[in-house]
Each structure stands twice: as C-alpha cells, then as structure tokens.
Amino acid sequence: MKLSPYITELLREKSGNEIRLSRDCEMLALDVESVTGEHIGVNTMKRLLGFIADERTPRISTLDVIARYLGFANWEALRMVDENSSNSSFDDRDEYLACYLEKDQQVVISYPPNRSVIIENMGDNHFRVIESENSKLLKGDLLTLTHIVRHYPLLVSEVIRDGRSLGAFTAGKAQGIDFELL
Numbered sequence: 001m002k003l004s005p006y007i008t009e010l011l012r013e014k015s016g017n018e019i020r021l022s023r024d025c026e027m028l029a030l031d032v033e034s035v036t037g038e039h040i041g042v043n044t045m046k047r048l049l050g051f052i053a054d055e056r057t058p059r060i061s062t063l064d065v066i067a068r069y070l071g072f073a074n075w076e077a078l079r080m081v082d083e084n085s086s087n088s089s090f091d092d093r094d095e096y097l098a099c100y101l102e103k104d105q106q107v108v109i110s111y112p113p114n115r116s117v118i119i120e121n122m123g124d125n126h127f128r129v130i131e132s133e134n135s136k137l138l139k140g141d142l143l144t145l146t147h148i149v150r151h152y153p154l155l156v157s158e159v160i161r162d163g164r165s166l167g168a169f170t171a172g173k174a175q176g177i178d179f180e181l182l
Contacts, residue, residue, distance in 0.1 A: 001057050002050045003066075006082050010070050011049075013146070013157035014168055022051045031069075038065045071153050071170035081152045106130060106182040109154060111172030118182070119143060137169065151176040 003011070008019065015031045017024050025045040033039050040062055046052040048066070063075035072078040101107070101121045110116040115135045119127040122142075129141040137143070142160040154171040171177060 001048070001055065003048045004082050007066070007070075007078065008049060009146070010155065011066075013144075013155075014070055019049060022046060025049060025051060032065065036065055036068050038068075040065055071155055071168075071173060073173070077152070081149055101181075107148060108180045108182060109148070109171065109177050110179070111154070111177045112175050115171070117171075135171070137171070143169075148177075148179050150178055153177065 011017075011028060012019050015028050017027050017031070019025070019028060026042050028049075029040050029042045029045045032045075043052060044058065044062060047054045047056070048058060060075055063078075067073070067075045067078040070078060072081070103121055103123045105121045106118055107121070107127075108116060108118050114133075116131075116133045117129055117135050117137050118131040120130050122128055125144055125146050127143040127145065129137050129139055129143065132139050132141075137159065138161065140161070143156045144158040145154065145156045148154065153173050154177045156169040156171070159166040159169045
C-alpha cells in the first residue's frame, strides 16, 4: 500500500523534508520516532512512500503512528481527512484549500473549549494571525498551512513568531475546528 499524495504532502510539510529520494525516508523515519517516540522501519517508510514496490497492507499500528506524527488521534481520523480532501472541491463549504482563498481574505477559526483566531491570507499558503483569543497562537504570528477543514484539526506546518520558527502547530486536536470566511 502506498500513501496518498495528500498524506505524503502532509509528511513533507511536517518533516520539512522533500522526500524525493529513497534516503529521505531515513530522515523521515527518524523524525517520526523523535516526535512520537515510536519506531517505523526505514523499509516500511520506503514502501509506504512508493520507493519500494510492495502491495502488502501495513499494520494499523504503523498507520496510527503516522497519523499521530501528523497530529491526528489515529489512522481512521487521518483517513477521513484524506478522503475529504480528494472528494471535495473549493465549493464544498467544509474544506478550503489555502491557495484558493483570496489574498487578504480573513478566516475566523474556532475550536474548543473557547479558542479562536482570525487569520489573514498573505498568499502562497502563508497567513498572519490578526486576532487571537485563548490560543497559543499570538497576534502577529506567521503561519504556513494548506487546508482548512471543518471538524478536523488545523495543521499548521510552521509558525514564525518574532522572526523565529516555532515549528509545526496543531489546533483542535480533540474535536476539530470550525471556521468562517470574513
């Protein structure tokens, strides 16, 4: 089984690794282990990313590790977002691809218990936090993200605060997010 292009792109964003060569899988496997504390073999990673032709179905526990690395509770939650990303379009009000939003478009993102942020599209999948209430994201933070999906976690591949990268950030891990375009 090979991972979908959507999940592969999430892995690229999270790891900061282009994953173009077989040896890139070694770095990815190390990053997965450092983030989750769980090991995935390099050859398993190569199979999942299509560097080794093999149609064996991986163990669900292996797929769960990948999901947790990407900020999801389990493989099923990640699979649902993956299916949603490939079956929906820009007109589907539950998902927006960041690249389709207008430059300067603002989006209110809210998630339990009482957190909300307003972000503004700066173009090229970059956003600036305009307002923040009860969130770890702060006004002025710069975010890189590709999707905003209702009822799923918001996956920010990088947060930059005061010119310094804070790394990836996930909002709404437990119950997902809601959003409204302004």
